[in-house]
Amino acid sequence: MADDTAECGLESRVEMLDEDQSLVCAAREDPEAAGRLYDKHYAQIFGYIYHCTLDVTAAEDLTSNVFLAALTHLERFRWRQVPFQAWLFRIATNEVRAFYRRHKYAKAACPQRSHDCSTNSAPSADEGPAVTEAYRLVHQALLELRPKYREVIILRYFEDRTIGEISEITGAREGTIKSQLHRGLFRLQGILARRRVLPE
Amino acid sequence: MDRDVERIERYLRNVNAPVAQSDSHRRQLRQQILTRIRRRETMTVRSGWWRLAAAIALIGAGAVGGSVVSTKRTLPDLVAESQQGIILTRSLALNTDVTIPLETGQAAQLNFEPNPYSLEKYLLYFYAQEDGQKIVRGDVYFTDGQRTGGGTRTDLDGALRQLGYTPCLAIIKWHVREGQALVNLRVSDDIERNYDEYRQYASGGKKMSIQYKDRRLIPASTISETERLAGFVQLWSEAKFNFAFWDRVPQVDWDAVLVEFIPKVREAKTDAQYYRVLRRCIAMLQDGHTGVWGPTDDPECRPPVEIAAVQGKAVIVRVYPAEQITQAELKNELIAANLKVGEEITQVDGRAVEQILAEDLYPYIAASTPQQRELNAYPQLARGEQATQAMLRVRDLEGRERDVRLTRGRYGFPYEERPFLCELPDGILRINLDSFDSDEIVKQFDGAFDKVLAAKGLILDLRNNGGGSSGVGYGILKRLIDKPVEGSHWKTRQYMPAFRAWGREEQWYEGTHGTIEPAEGKRYEGPEAVLTGPATASAAEDFVVAFQTGGRGKVVGRRTLGSTGQPLMIKLPGGGGARICTKRDTYPDGREFVGIGCIPDVEVAPTRADIAAGRDVVLEKAVELLQK
Numbered sequence: 001m002a003d004d005t006a007e008c009g010l011e012s013r014v015e016m017l018d019e020d021q022s023l024v025c026a027a028r029e030d031p032e033a034a035g036r037l038y039d040k041h042y043a044q045i046f047g048y049i050y051h052c053t054l055d056v057t058a059a060e061d062l063t064s065n066v067f068l069a070a071l072t073h074l075e076r077f078r079w080r081q082v083p084f085q086a087w088l089f090r091i092a093t094n095e096v097r098a099f100y101r102r103h104k105y106a107k108a109a110c111p112q113r114s115h116d117c118s119t120n121s122a123p124s125a126d127e128g129p130a131v132t133e134a135y136r137l138v139h140q141a142l143l144e145l146r147p148k149y150r151e152v153i154i155l156r157y158f159e160d161r162t163i164g165e166i167s168e169i170t171g172a173r174e175g176t177i178k179s180q181l182h183r184g185l186f187r188l189q190g191i192l193a194r195r196r197v198l199p200e
Numbered sequence: 201m202d203r204d205v206e207r208i209e210r211y212l213r214n215v216n217a218p219v220a221q222s223d224s225h226r227r228q229l230r231q232q233i234l235t236r237i238r239r240r241e242t243m244t245v246r247s248g249w250w251r252l253a254a255a256i257a258l259i260g261a262g263a264v265g266g267s268v269v270s271t272k273r274t275l276p277d278l279v280a281e282s283q284q285g286i287i288l289t290r291s292l293a294l295n296t297d298v299t300i301p302l303e304t305g306q307a308a309q310l311n312f313e314p315n316p317y318s319l320e321k322y323l324l325y326f327y328a329q330e331d332g333q334k335i336v337r338g339d340v341y342f343t344d345g346q347r348t349g350g351g352t353r354t355d356l357d358g359a360l361r362q363l364g365y366t367p368c369l370a371i372i373k374w375h376v377r378e379g380q381a382l383v384n385l386r387v388s389d390d391i392e393r394n395y396d397e398y399r400q401y402a403s404g405g406k407k408m409s410i411q412y413k414d415r416r417l418i419p420a421s422t423i424s425e426t427e428r429l430a431g432f433v434q435l436w437s438e439a440k441f442n443f444a445f446w447d448r449v450p451q452v453d454w455d456a457v458l459v460e461f462i463p464k465v466r467e468a469k470t471d472a473q474y475y476r477v478l479r480r481c482i483a484m485l486q487d488g489h490t491g492v493w494g495p496t497d498d499p500e501c502r503p504p505v506e507i508a509a510v511q512g513k514a515v516i517v518r519v520y521p522a523e524q525i526t527q528a529e530l531k532n533e534l535i536a537a538n539l540k541v542g543e544e545i546t547q548v549d550g551r552a553v554e555q556i557l558a559e560d561l562y563p564y565i566a567a568s569t570p571q572q573r574e575l576n577a578y579p580q581l582a583r584g585e586q587a588t589q590a591m592l593r594v595r596d597l598e599g600r601e602r603d604v605r606l607t608r609g610r611y612g613f614p615y616e617e618r619p620f621l622c623e624l625p626d627g628i629l630r631i632n633l634d635s636f637d638s639d640e641i642v643k644q645f646d647g648a649f650d651k652v653l654a655a656k657g658l659i660l661d662l663r664n665n666g667g668g669s670s671g672v673g674y675g676i677l678k679r680l681i682d683k684p685v686e687g688s689h690w691k692t693r694q695y696m697p698a699f700r701a702w703g704r705e706e707q708w709y710e711g712t713h714g715t716i717e718p719a720e721g722k723r724y725e726g727p728e729a730v731l732t733g734p735a736t737a738s739a740a741e742d743f744v745v746a747f748q749t750g751g752r753g754k755v756v757g758r759r760t761l762g763s764t765g766q767p768l769m770i771k772l773p774g775g776g777g778a779r780i781c782t783k784r785d786t787y788p789d790g791r792e793f794v795g796i797g798c799i800p801d802v803e804v805a806p807t808r809a810d811i812a813a814g815r816d817v818v819l820e821k822a823v824e825l826l827q828k
Contacts, residue, residue, distance in 0.1 A: 031234045031237040031238050032234075034233065034234065034237055035230060035233075035234055038229075038230055038233060039230070042226055042229075042230075043221065046220060046221070046222065046225075046226075047217075047219070047220055050218070050220035051217050051218070051220075054218075056220065056222060059220060059222070060222055060225040063225070063229070064225075064229050064232075067229060067233055068229075068232070068233060068236070071233050071237070072233060072236050072237055132215070132216055132218070134214075134215045134216070135215050135216065135217055135218060138212065138215055153212070157209075157212040157213065157215075158212075158217040182205055185204075185205045185208045185209060185212075186204055186205055186208075188208055189204040189205065189207060189208040190204075192208070192211070198207065198208070198211060
């Protein structure tokens, strides 16, 4: 981590503050500010993790990890021209990678009945959302890609992130992201063609 | 390519991603975070202690909603009400235990927040008490927001020993299938003492009866019949076309094996049974670089003794230190057994050692040589389920027999790291080359080369060297030779489908490991000896081959393992794997050593009496030779 620290006396600066920046500074002292940060970003993080795993229970667990890690140790967050949300997405991406490493040989998660596929976790209280067949097929194909391709595709096409935002999340240069997207899409196309989802 | 990419982009833009939400989780997590932040505001750090705030979330099956819990309430109160998912907080004093009961269907999640300011490293460990069989799985992972480590564990006691960085969050979950279970956690700042205690605890020193790979608790079968068949057929087919030693097993009709084993694969009820069938099949190839392993190998629970083959007998070569067993009952049991190194075990649980080897062990061990088979089999003689008792019939050096009962556990014998370099009398230097896994050992050797040059005799001990990369060994050898030495020769099958269709015999592709040139600059020119034993394997055997070819010194000891080659790695369903040896190595003049072992110039084998007396007769012989 870089050594530059966030200065919470930012109000003395001339430039306008990003809302997240001010919330992060305030959250270090004020739990309610942390709550507002949480409210602002929960849905996106949960949704992202769900899109990656298609498992509500896993998404709940991993989302908990992300926010517990981030919000209860805000003093570890260092501004390096990386927005707070990008930092959250980065933690979430790491969590998802760890999840896949742990479940390397497990079958792809079954949406709507995630408790049937995981061995012993308690089922979620909420029912899983309706998942279109098209997304299910894409998700299964994405699982065959390497994580770096899978992540950039999900962030780009299902989280609507720009190349710049994906670059902030992953830490890779924009050129690298573009290249990963291109290669990942090409391979995804091949997988879907092989599965007869798309024509050859 | 661009057209394909455009097409897939268009497709993806028309795919609707599901909108997911979990209101109960959202509310619960928010409360948990805020509670924790508020709690931390009131925490203080006392000198000599640090407070660990453990947020414990009990998530009941189908729990809906949650209630806010005041942190002023006591832990037992809160636990008693933990049916609906309550977040508990508690400050844990250092080195004290907290016990948490779990009910059926509950998962306990402990979130640890160590104070990052007081300690650089600490030991955090946890284990289940009685009724541990109810606990199914533990997920352990920790993150500092940037890095995440850990994973799903099916051993439900464990420790997080943090060295190097302090995590801000550790999450440990247990999932309870039925009944009630107890989990215990302790945080300690005394890492060395408590880690040894943990290791002892984890390796069976305690009374708990957790079966961490118990198939009754964890789904016994995760692989479908179709997948099993596909996995077996893939394994069979890769062996058929890639295995390099078919001529060594002429009695094996591999095509018939396919037909014979398909029903066995179908009949296997569990993943463990499936992998046992595969092991049985592959063991027929009798090659040490060809084998199968399961995704979660069963823990080797044994009595607190290490057994090895000595002159064809099952001999105790190590006894676990009783003082390291914390549980009094087990400690007293071991002391009462009064076992001595060098004593022979003739029976286990009423069965002769020979019978156990022949029926339970040898058929499942893939080995190139008898010495490799013994090396793998003898340590498993007394294995069994954790916490069960083993009845051993022990024969002492005078021939007197007695029966002893010992409880099985996961005893991790303390690793005895050998020093790289030992100075022996008369200016002889012994260097322990225990692995060729990494270049580090070459660097160590180069770093000690001044001492090597000054030595009147040099002994290279490869008895514990299971291999790695031949190049690493050659990196050391080149400093010991004065003329180029030819490395081993090898060959691999050259399968040509059309040639096969024409009925032509399959050919071999041949190669060599090249020539090992003497190093430029200084080289050691004094007398040398290499020590070998049945654990000297793979790349270490390549070293021995080159050393013997070079004729610079004697090889002293026992035959090497007799197995080297290039394994082809295969993934199997359920997470296991296999390897098939694709390459045959020989001495440069064509002499075989795979399936035989490198034969020492001076064969020396320890006896039971030598082992009991702690004599290293192999080393003594080598020193004697160098002194002449």
